[in-house]
Amino acid sequence: MQLGLFQAYGIEAPKxxxxxxxxxxxxxxxxxxxWFPREFGRYFEPFLGSGAVLATLSPSQGxxxxxxxxxxxxxxxxxMTPDTVKAWYESxxxxxxxxxxxxxxxxxxxxxxVSPNAADLLFLCRSCYGGVIRFRQSDGFMxxxxxxxxxxxxxxxxQRVDEWHERVSHCQFELLDYREAMDRARRGDLVYCDPPxxxxxxxxxxxxxxxxxxxxETIARCKDRGVFVALSIDGRKKTGDVACDLPIPEGLxxxxxxxxxxxxxxxxxxxxxxxxxxxxxxxxxxxxx
Numbered sequence: 001m002q003l004g005l006f007q008a009y010g011i012e013a014p015k016x017x018x019x020x021x022x023x024x025x026x027x028x029x030x031x032x033x034x035w036f037p038r039e040f041g042r043y044f045e046p047f048l049g050s051g052a053v054l055a056t057l058s059p060s061q062g063x064x065x066x067x068x069x070x071x072x073x074x075x076x077x078x079x080m081t082p083d084t085v086k087a088w089y090e091s092x093x094x095x096x097x098x099x100x101x102x103x104x105x106x107x108x109x110x111x112x113x114v115s116p117n118a119a120d121l122l123f124l125c126r127s128c129y130g131g132v133i134r135f136r137q138s139d140g141f142m143x144x145x146x147x148x149x150x151x152x153x154x155x156x157x158x159q160r161v162d163e164w165h166e167r168v169s170h171c172q173f174e175l176l177d178y179r180e181a182m183d184r185a186r187r188g189d190l191v192y193c194d195p196p197x198x199x200x201x202x203x204x205x206x207x208x209x210x211x212x213x214x215x216x217e218t219i220a221r222c223k224d225r226g227v228f229v230a231l232s233i234d235g236r237k238k239t240g241d242v243a244c245d246l247p248i249p250e251g252l253x254x255x256x257x258x259x260x261x262x263x264x265x266x267x268x269x270x271x272x273x274x275x276x277x278x279x280x281x282x283x284x285x286x287x288x289x
Contacts, residue, residue, distance in 0.1 A: 012056075013026065013029050013030045013056040014026070014055050014056065014163055014164060015160075016160050017160075018161070018164045019051070019122070019125050019126070020050070020131025021049045021050035021125060021131060022131065023049060024050040024052055025052040025053050025194065026052040028283075029055075030056055031259050032053055032056075032232065032285060033057050035230065035257060035287060036057070036228075039188075040190035040228055041186065041190070042190075043057060043059035043061065043189070043191075044181055044182060044184070044185050044190065044191040044192070045063070045064045045191075045192050045194070046066075046176070046178035046181035046182055046191065046193060047178060047193055047194045047195045048064045048065060048075065048173070049066070049194060053192055055168055058168070059171065060170050063173075064168070064173045064174075065173065065174045065175070065178070065181040067176070067177055067178075069116070069175055070116050070121040071118075071121065072175045073118035074118045074121065075168070076173045077118060079171065082161050082162065082165040086157065086158045086161050088119035088122050088123065089122060089154055089158075089161075090157075090158075092108055092119070092123040093123070093151060093153070093154050094154075095107070095108070096127075096150065096151070102145075102146045105124075105127055105146035106146070108120055108123060108124060109124060109142055109144075112124060113141045123151070126157070127147055127151040128147055129147045130147065131147075178195070178215070178218065182221075182227075183218070183221070185225070186225065186226075186227065187225055189227050190227070190228045190229075191222055191227055191228070191230070192229075192230045192232075193215065193229065193230070193231045194232045195215060195232075195233070213247065215231075216247075219231065220252055222288070223252065223288045229288040229289075231287075232284070233246065233283070233286060234283075248286070253287060254287055254289055255287040255289075256284060256285070256286055256287075257284075257287075258283070258284060258285070259285050
């Protein structure tokens with residue numbers, strides 16, 4: 001069995017995020033992990049995204065998965081050949097030095113939209129506006145404009161690659177529907193779910209077709225098998241005054257806590273970068289144990 005409760009054992013979150021991603025839990029992954037069981041078997045993260053919670057936990061056995069192929073390929077390459085990930089980033093970063101930053105970004109984005117791939121997605125998520133990877137529902141094209149600041153240097157990014165490679169080196173990464181991934185979990189295993197926000201992420205990949213009731217049914221099957229499940233889901237927004245009303249089955253979860261997420265980056269993107277003191281978000285962390 002591997003140990004959770006990182007605070008008791010001196011485990012720290014990564015110094016910087018590898019991928020920028022909407023809903024990224026980097027700043028409060030430590031608090032989420034502190035609610036995990038002290039002992040568990042294999043760790044599963046079926047809505048992988050930025051992988052911040054997985055990397056903070058740094059499990060000795062783990063499976064990270066997602067339905068988004070270019071994203072999964074980034075993680076697979078990070079484990080197998082981290083120098084390739086560094087080269088992907090550096091080659092595209094250098095293009096920004098050779099021409100106008102926005103023009104170079106738009107060329108890379110157009111290249112990605114013609115043929116979605118891990119290398120272009122890696123750079124785009126680090127350089128797009130607000131780290132909000134957004135896709136048009138009409139055709140699936142990435143539509144986020146270029147960010148206002150130059151992305152971090154290849155040297156700084158390479159240091160992050162090394163740290164994240166070490167943290168996830170004992171994990172497997174697969175292209176899987178969350179139901180298939182979670183059905184692999186057995187008694188004593190731990191599953192952490194961080195699905196798209198039900199109330200605000202319809203513009204993001206997969207979110208428009210995501211069925212919350214299906215997720216609850218899958219969690220119930222896990223619980224019946226003795227699997228520990230922790231679920232991050234819509235909690236409170238607008239400084240805590242509004243609680244999102246979700247159809248949570250009675251008796252499915254044993255505990256509920258709220259984790260402060262700060263201001264909503266998605267709303268900042270939608271409001272053209274304005275400071276949004278009234279758009280604070282708190283995730284609801286639901287635990288089956």
